[in-house]
Amino acid sequence: MANTPYPESYYAASANAVPPRPALQGEVETDVCVIGAGYTGLSSALFLLENGFRVVVLEAAKVGFGASGRNGGQIVNSYSRDIDVIERSVGPKQAQLLGEMAFEGGRIIRERVAKYNIQCDLKDGGVFAAITAKQMGHLESQKRLWERFGHTQLELMDQPRIREVVGCDQYVGGMLDMSGGHIHPLNLALGEAAAVESLGGTIYEQSPAVRIERGANPVVHTPQGKVRAKFIIVAGNAYLGNLVPELAAKSMPCGTQVITTEPLGDALANSLLPRDYCVEDCNYLLDYYRLTGDKRLIFGGGVVYGARDPANIEAIIRPKMLKAFPQLKDVKIDYAWTGNFLLTLSRLPQVGRLGDNIYYSQGCSGHGVTYTHLAGKVLAEALRGQAERFDAFADLPHYPFPGGQLLRTPFAALGAWYYGLRDKLGF
Numbered sequence: 001m002a003n004t005p006y007p008e009s010y011y012a013a014s015a016n017a018v019p020p021r022p023a024l025q026g027e028v029e030t031d032v033c034v035i036g037a038g039y040t041g042l043s044s045a046l047f048l049l050e051n052g053f054r055v056v057v058l059e060a061a062k063v064g065f066g067a068s069g070r071n072g073g074q075i076v077n078s079y080s081r082d083i084d085v086i087e088r089s090v091g092p093k094q095a096q097l098l099g100e101m102a103f104e105g106g107r108i109i110r111e112r113v114a115k116y117n118i119q120c121d122l123k124d125g126g127v128f129a130a131i132t133a134k135q136m137g138h139l140e141s142q143k144r145l146w147e148r149f150g151h152t153q154l155e156l157m158d159q160p161r162i163r164e165v166v167g168c169d170q171y172v173g174g175m176l177d178m179s180g181g182h183i184h185p186l187n188l189a190l191g192e193a194a195a196v197e198s199l200g201g202t203i204y205e206q207s208p209a210v211r212i213e214r215g216a217n218p219v220v221h222t223p224q225g226k227v228r229a230k231f232i233i234v235a236g237n238a239y240l241g242n243l244v245p246e247l248a249a250k251s252m253p254c255g256t257q258v259i260t261t262e263p264l265g266d267a268l269a270n271s272l273l274p275r276d277y278c279v280e281d282c283n284y285l286l287d288y289y290r291l292t293g294d295k296r297l298i299f300g301g302g303v304v305y306g307a308r309d310p311a312n313i314e315a316i317i318r319p320k321m322l323k324a325f326p327q328l329k330d331v332k333i334d335y336a337w338t339g340n341f342l343l344t345l346s347r348l349p350q351v352g353r354l355g356d357n358i359y360y361s362q363g364c365s366g367h368g369v370t371y372t373h374l375a376g377k378v379l380a381e382a383l384r385g386q387a388e389r390f391d392a393f394a395d396l397p398h399y400p401f402p403g404g405q406l407l408r409t410p411f412a413a414l415g416a417w418y419y420g421l422r423d424k425l426g427f
């Protein structure tokens with residue numbers, strides 16, 4: 001069987017040492033079989049183990065092989081859609097529950113890091129940077145909105161203030177969230193996997209779920225084994241393929257690219273980001289960046305609809321980096337990679353249950369580091385019979401992409417082109 005390695009990335013090159021994990025051979029029996037060892041799967045597994053469930057995790061490649069081991073590492077709170085839009089769509093009661101949960105994922109990450117002593121370069125502080133006055137106005141209304149749901153830790157920044165924390169002249173202002181921050185994403189996933197095993201959970205790598213036998217006693221098949229479980233959690237996100245056809249129609253894998261510079265040294269690194277906060281701008285097709293533990297700049301941006309891998313990632317992302325920081329023109333790019341996230345039409349996560357015993361959460365549409373940690377808790381609550389918070393997500397409406405599987409990519413790209421043009425023209 002193929003042994004799928006990590007893609008070549010800064011994260012893979014600086015990953016903490018981990019034990020080898022076997023592929024599943026033969027038959028095992030458990031309470032919950034989790035498909036996918038990204039944050040959704042690992043967070044679910046941890047909450048379930050902490051609550052007395054037996055858990056087996058099947059991972060097609062390696063722990064953190066997907067977006068969880070490749071992302072920008074930005075702990076961005078809330079969802080990929082503003083809570084007032086959610087409120088208009090689902091009404092005040094459900095929006096209240098979702099609004100209250102919007103900052104919980106970041107707290108869960110910090111609790112996990114502290115409880116299981118995970119070494120992942122955790123830093124506090126995330127900046128939303130406004131390029132236009134209109135974007136600044138949006139941040140102001142977003143702050144008021146979040147305060148309605150009890151999130152009062154946000155600070156608006158005028159131009160001189162943001163210039164103190166981001167050494168870039170592009171921004172008219174911004175908003176600082178000290179409950180945001182950043183991490184080495186793969187090391188967070190690896191630490192969570194070790195925590196799963198410390199609680200008696202089992203993780204099989206190189207063990208793709210190839211078929212789910214549904215029914216009262218479901219069975220998940222891999223090429224060389226099977227897992228009998230009372231419950232299944234599907235957490236394969238953009239890498240799931242067509243294992244669960246009902247889920248594929250209403251979501252679309254999209255690629256996004258990241259580059260990492262050579263180490264910049266303290267002086268240059270501090271001139272870019274003096275407080276070591278992470279930054280994302282407020283464009284629809286947004287740029288995001290931060291420093292690593294060894295003072296490199298990680299810069300990401302852009303979306304490839306339909307998740308095709310671009311031939312030259314550096315050629316796409318480096319010009320964006322140089323627009324923000326022209327002083328990096330002679331700096332070498334050491335790593336460039338791509339990863340897939342899962343987009344839904346509403347940009348809200350797709351959560352639910354198939355039959356009585358197959359649960360899923362996927363499709364957080366770009367901002368998933370915090371949401372996936374919350375999702376694990378909410379799924380575990382549902383399996384324990386407390387489904388109020390799960391239902392708040394599961395009741396969100398989802399629609400198939402226009403054009404079906406064949407035409408959804410060009411339609412979504414057209415929509416993004418329109419929003420990208422609006423970003424460029426500043427309206």
Ligand SMILES: Cc1cc2nc3c(=O)[nH]c(=O)nc-3n(C[C@H](O)[C@H](O)[C@H](O)COP(=O)(O)OP(=O)(O)OC[C@H]3O[C@@H](n4cnc5c(N)ncnc54)[C@H](O)[C@@H]3O)c2cc1C
Pocket residue numbers: 035036037038039040041058059060061062063064065066067068069070071072073074075076207208209210235236237238239240241243255256257258288300338339340341361362364365366367368369370372
């Ligand atoms: C390049 C990039 C940058 C990003 N930056 C940020 C950021 O800075 N901040 C932020 O909040 N979000 C960011 N995101 C989004 C965030 O990383 C994701 O939303 C999140 O990691 C999704 O976690 P997940 O566990 O649901 O999916 P994944 O991490 O993709 O994990 C799914 C796992 O399931 C496995 N799998 C799939 N199918 C099967 C199967 N049949 N059997 C067994 N295993 C299977 C895969 O191999 C994979 O390991 C970024 C995404 C990308 C791609």
